[in-house]
Amino acid sequence: xxxxxxxxxxxxxxxxxxxxxxxxxxxxxxxxxxxxxxxxxxxxxxxxxxxxxxxxxxxxxxxxxxxxxxxxxxxxxxxxxxxxxxxxxxxxxxxxxxxxxxxxxxxxxxxxxxxxxxxxxxxxxxxxxxxxx
Amino acid sequence: xxxxxxxxxxxxxxxxxxxxxxxxxxxxxxxxxxxxxxxxxxxxxxxxxxxxxxxxxxxxxxxxxxxxxxxxxxxxxxxxxxxxxxxxxxxxxxxxxxxxxxxxxxxxxxxxxxxxxxxxxxxxxxxxxxxxxxxxxxxxxxxxxxxxxxxxxxxxxxxxxxxxxxxxxxxxxxxxxxxxxxxxxxxxxxxxxxxxxxxxxxxxxxxxxxxxxxxxxxxxxxxxxxxxxxxxxxxxxxxxxxxxxxxxxxxxxxxxxxxxxxxxxxxxxxxxxxxxxxxxxxxxxxxxxxxxxxxxxxxxxxxxxxxxxxxxxxxxxxxxxxxxxxxxxxxxxxxxxxxxxxxxxxxxxxxxxxxxxxxxxxxxxxxxxxxxxxxxxxxxxxxxxxxxxxxxxxx
Numbered sequence: 050x051x052x053x054x055x056x057x058x059x060x061x062x063x064x065x066x067x068x069x070x071x072x073x074x075x076x077x078x079x080x081x082x083x084x085x086x087x088x089x090x091x092x093x094x095x096x097x098x099x100x101x102x103x104x105x106x107x108x109x110x111x112x113x114x115x116x117x118x119x120x121x122x123x124x125x126x127x128x129x130x131x132x133x134x135x136x137x138x139x140x141x142x143x144x145x146x147x148x149x150x151x152x153x154x155x156x157x158x159x160x161x162x163x164x165x166x167x168x169x170x171x172x173x174x175x176x177x178x179x180x181x182x
Numbered sequence: 183x184x185x186x187x188x189x190x191x192x193x194x195x196x197x198x199x200x201x202x203x204x205x206x207x208x209x210x211x212x213x214x215x216x217x218x219x220x221x222x223x224x225x226x227x228x229x230x231x232x233x234x235x236x237x238x239x240x241x242x243x244x245x246x247x248x249x250x251x252x253x254x255x256x257x258x259x260x261x262x263x264x265x266x267x268x269x270x271x272x273x274x275x276x277x278x279x280x281x282x283x284x285x286x287x288x289x290x291x292x293x294x295x296x297x298x299x300x301x302x303x304x305x306x307x308x309x310x311x312x313x314x315x316x317x318x319x320x321x322x323x324x325x326x327x328x329x330x331x332x333x334x335x336x337x338x339x340x341x342x343x344x345x346x347x348x349x350x351x352x353x354x355x356x357x358x359x360x361x362x363x364x365x366x367x368x369x370x371x372x373x374x375x376x377x378x379x380x381x382x383x384x385x386x387x388x389x390x391x392x393x394x395x396x397x398x399x400x401x402x403x404x405x406x407x408x409x410x411x412x413x414x415x416x417x418x419x420x421x422x423x424x425x426x427x428x429x430x431x432x433x434x435x436x437x438x439x440x441x442x443x444x445x446x447x448x449x450x451x452x453x454x455x456x457x458x459x460x461x462x463x464x465x466x467x468x469x470x471x472x473x474x475x476x477x478x479x480x481x482x483x484x485x486x487x488x489x490x491x492x493x494x495x496x497x498x499x500x501x502x503x504x505x506x507x508x509x510x511x512x513x514x515x516x517x518x519x520x521x522x523x524x525x526x527x528x529x530x531x532x533x534x535x536x537x538x539x540x541x542x543x544x545x546x547x548x549x550x551x552x553x554x555x556x557x558x559x560x561x562x563x564x565x566x567x568x569x570x571x572x573x574x575x576x577x
Contacts, residue, residue: 057194072375072404077521077543081215089449089545107375108404113209113297115317120215135376138191138331139317145190146221146319149183157194 052164054132056177057141060156064129066169067101069093075114075140084126102171103128104163108137118143122152130156130173132163184230184323191320192331199332201293206236206325207281209297210318211268212522213242213261218318222267225322230271236325237276237286239298240464241265242523244516245277246492251523261523271322277517278491280393280464282309285493290415293336295324299406300463300539303396306407308389310415312336315406335407341416342425343380343409346432347373350383352440357384359575361556362440363391364538367398369443371405373433380409380423387413390466397463398538441576447541447554452569455553456531458482458560459520461489462539467497472557474506482511482564485527489519511564521547534569536560 070092073079078088084099099121118140121127127147131140141157148154156173165171170182192200210218242261244250253261269275276284279298288294288311296302297316305311314334316324324330334340347370349357356362370379387395387410399405409417417423460473465488473488488507495516498504504514520526521543526533530549535541536559541552553569562570 076214077546087546113212113214113318115319116210116212116214116218119217119221119319123215123217136195138195138320139315141194142187142191142317142320145187147217149186150217150221150224152217 050181052160052179054158054160054177054179056156056158057136058144058154058157059175059177060130060154060173061175062102062130062156062173064100064102064171066104066165066167066171067096067098068104068165068167069106072107075117079117081117081120081124084121098128099126101128102130102132102173104132104165106134106163108133108135108139114139115143115146119146122147122154125153127153127155130158132158132160132165132179134161134163135159183225184326187320187323188327188329188331192333195331195333197331197333200329201332201336202328203234203295203324203330204292205234205286205288205294206232206321207239207286207296207298207301208236208268208273208321208325209239209316210322211238211241211265213257213264216260219260219264219267221319222264222322225326226267226270230326232272232325233328234325235286236273237281237284238268238273240277240279240518240522242518244518246516250515250525251518252525252528253523271326276491278464278493279462279519280466280491283466284491293330295321295330297321299400300393300397302406303400303408304393306335307396307414308392315404341378341407343378343423344430345374345377345379346429347379347381348383348432348434349381351434352437354385356440356576359556360391361536361575363387364394364398364536365440365444365447367395368402368447368538368542369435369439370408371399371401371403374399374403374405376404378407378409380411380417380420380429382411382420384410384413390469393463394537401539401542444554444576447538448552449545450532450551450553452553452571454532454568455484455534455563456527457484457550458486458534458564459489459526459540460487460536460560461515462519462521462537464519465490465494467494470494470498470507471503473561474503476558476561477510477565480565483567484564486512486564487515487520487525488512489515492516524548526550534560534563
């Protein structure tokens, strides 16, 4: 099945989807050294986001999350791609700065109510189409 | 580089124009790892300088007492380099998350580009300035270019409230209690998420109460603007804040909802505590004086940290409040705060606080389990070493 999304930062990626079951702020919610979710009480606490196609239906929290995104990029611990439920600048700015610094820059897509579930294998095309293998 | 960041962001957000901004508050001076330091030093070395007044948020070090943070020598050096890169770019070294209480107060309807979620919520809500939530790097890019993408809360039509939160059914004495405001903030953040809410039924609020409400709401939700009928400048009345349309959703807050939210801010049962952390957002002079008055000369048995800006330290020194608090056992934390850098006791324990923001972030960032209480409860608990409750407040 193929779903058209809007690419904020176009690119290609393939990976396993990790859908956040509860909203999260990367700052205070993700460890930049390990990429693990650290937020107390979060249902996915302890899960590493590195290499996943991270589905973020709803964003919350701190404006320091761009810095955590950049740090994950430089450390090679970034997700393979982000699919956001709404347009937002905080995480994508971390990706743009990564690109400017010559570090890996991942695709960022937006799709309201993204249908993708944890564990699905997804392929992202440059035009924003997401294929569920 | 900075104009590319601003223009790319505008494109991603679907903004068709940039606007001129009047000031910025820079969140990017807090060390999260070497990547941000390298980026800011690259900007500074290429000659980038801010073109609008730009205050700095907290760094990872108390520059007056750098050993206070238990960072490795290498991390301390990088944290310091990051703070200095911002000074080199011409930022005003305010090192506070409450710059609006240190003289940086945007005017009504003024377009600004601020970072730090509580400060964003405060200037939109309390001052009626216009900003989105600017993250690290975009904030400095806007300050250097003097421009921001014209979208979101910069546009008057997006500032309309759509969710009505009615607190008029709550007891009048609860509505005046300082500790009610961070709890209402946390509840508002959870109810509203990213929707602009309108709170109706609050009789009055001090600036410090609004500060704690905004900080709570911006921690539990992505809130950047809260209207409060009769109190905030864009909500003189219902109809104005709602844009003369009916609310899309309405919630009547019950005492149970307040108690449940309050309880959700504690992750440890009442018992022994290891520390008390105050000042998220940074404590004001009035809050410090209130603490001194509540303590009534009785010293603290556990470490009590007050996070605050140097502007407040100067005011406290002027009338001896600083000495009075230090004599009780208070440890002052300037330029930074205890949930962004390791200052709390090394062994994770129980940290009591009157801040919804500290309660929200403490466990993930420090490993300490928060217990939420009123300032009076924090004081009596610090004096006895275990949680002492003042139950009447919440009835």
